[in-house]
Amino acid sequence: MDDHLLIKQMAENQKNAFDLFYEKYHRYIFQIAYNIIKNRLEAEDICHDVLIEIYQKANQYSTDRGSVKAWIAIRTRSRALDRLRKKTELLANKMEDILTKVSPAADQYVIENMEKEVLQRALNRLPLEQRQAIYYMYFDQFTQKEIALELGRPLGSVKSSVRYGLQNLRKQKSLLRWISSSGGDK
Incomplete structure (x- = not known):
């Protein structure tokens, strides 16, 4: 039809x-x-x-x-x-995909750049040890063991830094309101 x-x-x-x-x-x-x-x-x-x-x-x-x-x-x-x-958790959980994925379409490219900008600002608010661990892991694609060697820190400390860093990202208000327009709400 x-x-x-x-x-x-x-x-x-x-x-x-x-x-x-x-x-x-x-x-x-x-x-x-x-x-x-x-x-x-x-x-x-x-x-x-x-x-x-x-x-x-x-x-x-x-x-x-x-x-x-x-x-x-x-x-x-x-x-x-x-x-x-509206779903901060979804945004925070998409971090790995956003930071490593190559975007095939223009609209996806724009969306991902907006998300990257918000995440970059959020990452800059983390304590140095957490930020370094997350950068190495998601930007440079190091394993946690490689990060420990690079930073000269115990593996357990690196794991904690990644875990706490991700938790801190999820709590940040900038991620909660990464775009202030409510466009199209019912």
Whole structure:
């Protein structure tokens, strides 16, 4: 069935149109959310939220603004970014991926640069021993044993520095509000 017709029927509250729309797009929506969040349960929640939002706001779609698929992608991306901004733990846990991953798409590049900037500021607030251990581990990809040799510190101290450093990053207010706009909240 044609996407425009599905949207029109959903705007008229036809539930069978939503069922068809769901079957056609739920994997697409999930994949976009997962690519941003990197957490299956969060991506499933976002997928659910986006599908409900599209059903409830189907009358807002306009062919002048682009394809249905693009409209869906923009809504999904927006919800995923909103969720990422609100979930400090997700942001902190993505640190390794953010710092080491090569970004294939321009929008991912922008998002990752924003995240890197926030993380860099947060890292600069850590005590020197914690910051050094995290830099060596995530930027230079040293093992904890190599870090201990490089810094001339016991292995246990290095492990503690990494652990406490990551805990301190999770607690920082700059990570809690890394982007202050709430864009698109319900």
